[in-house]
Amino acid sequence: MSQAIYKVFMAKYTEAWYQLSAEQQQVQNNKVNEALKKVGGESVLFCVLPGGQPWIGWGVEKFPDMEAVQNHTMMLIQIDHMRYLVSEEYLGTEIPRV
Numbered sequence: 001m002s003q004a005i006y007k008v009f010m011a012k013y014t015e016a017w018y019q020l021s022a023e024q025q026q027v028q029n030n031k032v033n034e035a036l037k038k039v040g041g042e043s044v045l046f047c048v049l050p051g052g053q054p055w056i057g058w059g060v061e062k063f064p065d066m067e068a069v070q071n072h073t074m075m076l077i078q079i080d081h082m083r084y085l086v087s088e089e090y091l092g093t094e095i096p097r098v
Contacts (some may be wrong), residue, residue, distance in 0.1 A: 002065035006044070010055040010090040018083040028084060035075035036061065039068040054089075 017025065036043065046059035063069045069091065076082065 003093050005063045005066055005069050006092050006094065007061045007063065007069065007089055008058070008092070009087045010058045011063070011085055011087040012054070012056045014084055014086055022086070028079070028081070031079045032076065032081055035072055035079065038075065038097045039072045041072055042066055 017028075020028065029086060033043075041061055041063045044060040044062050048057045049055055063072065
């Protein structure tokens with residue numbers, strides 16, 4: 001049985017993101033959300049940080065297994081998402097409570 005994988009990330013947009021129109025940004029966000037759904041992942045939480053921070057926000061995503069994480073990453077590459085976003089990510093599994 002595979003174990004769920006959690007991804008914690010901190011993110012900020014690149015200059016290329018700000019060059020997109022609001023409609024283009026929405027199309028890109030829709031592609032990202034669809035990629036997450038396709039692999040069986042879910043957005044658990046997203047928080048916006050106050051101004052002056054090195055990141056604009058952070059979040060947590062949950063994936064059914066490591067294969068889903070890898071497939072999601074490949075899908076983000078295919079839609080050129082790394083052009084628009086810089087992130088720092090950490091993967092982990094839940095520790096059962098005693």
